[in-house]
Amino acid sequence: MKITFITVGKTVDSYLKTGIDIYVSRLKHYTKLQIIEIGELKNTKTLTRDQQKTKEAELILKKISPLDHVILLDENGTELTSQQFSAYINKKAISSTSNLVFIVGGPYGFDTTVYQRANDKISLSAMTFSHQMVRLFFVEQLYRAFTIIKGEPYHHE
Numbered sequence: 001m002k003i004t005f006i007t008v009g010k011t012v013d014s015y016l017k018t019g020i021d022i023y024v025s026r027l028k029h030y031t032k033l034q035i036i037e038i039g040e041l042k043n044t045k046t047l048t049r050d051q052q053k054t055k056e057a058e059l060i061l062k063k064i065s066p067l068d069h070v071i072l073l074d075e076n077g078t079e080l081t082s083q084q085f086s087a088y089i090n091k092k093a094i095s096s097t098s099n100l101v102f103i104v105g106g107p108y109g110f111d112t113t114v115y116q117r118a119n120d121k122i123s124l125s126a127m128t129f130s131h132q133m134v135r136l137f138f139v140e141q142l143y144r145a146f147t148i149i150k151g152e153p154y155h156h157e
């Protein structure tokens with residue numbers, strides 16, 4: 001199973017990039033992870049929030065194939081423990097799912113068209129994080145999930 005992680009715009013802060021690179025590098029031992037940073041929109045000052053979300057949605061939806069299992073990272077989604085998230089990933093891996101696609105929304109969240117395409121919504125916390133910061137939290141949790149699946153000590157350290 002392949003995992004695709006879609007974000008809106010590049011990761012800007014070097015402290016986040018450094019952390020993300022560490023976990024992405026560790027994840028290479030467990031899965032094929034593709035990261036897609038869809039282009040940051042230009043001249044957004046002339047757009048309303050809804051217009052910006054619509055344009056981001058067009059770019060996001062172009063990257064998704066009909067058979068992909070799409071999971072939105074969303075503060076109003078289902079809250080899982082790390083163990084439950086690990087079991088979720090494992091279940092998908094042993095099912096016929098060939099590509100799991102996780103998506104982080106833009107600064108104003110997701111357009112309704114992206115919500116309509118989603119198969120699941122997962123929350124990392126009831127609190128709201130910036131769309132930049134949530135990337136680091138997600139790759140750490142994905143790494144943690146694989147170490148739990150493999151029975152490795154990381155989760156219990």
Ligand SMILES: C[S@@+](CC[C@H](N)C(=O)[O-])C[C@H]1O[C@@H](n2cnc3c(N)ncnc32)[C@H](O)[C@@H]1O
Nearest residue numbers: 073074075104105108109123124125128129131
């Ligand atoms: C700043 S938040 C969007 C805030 C708010 N939902 C809105 O619509 O204006 C940007 C993105 O970060 C992600 N995000 C933020 N907090 C999250 C959380 N607790 N769990 C999962 N994803 C989160 C989501 O993908 C969200 O669309």
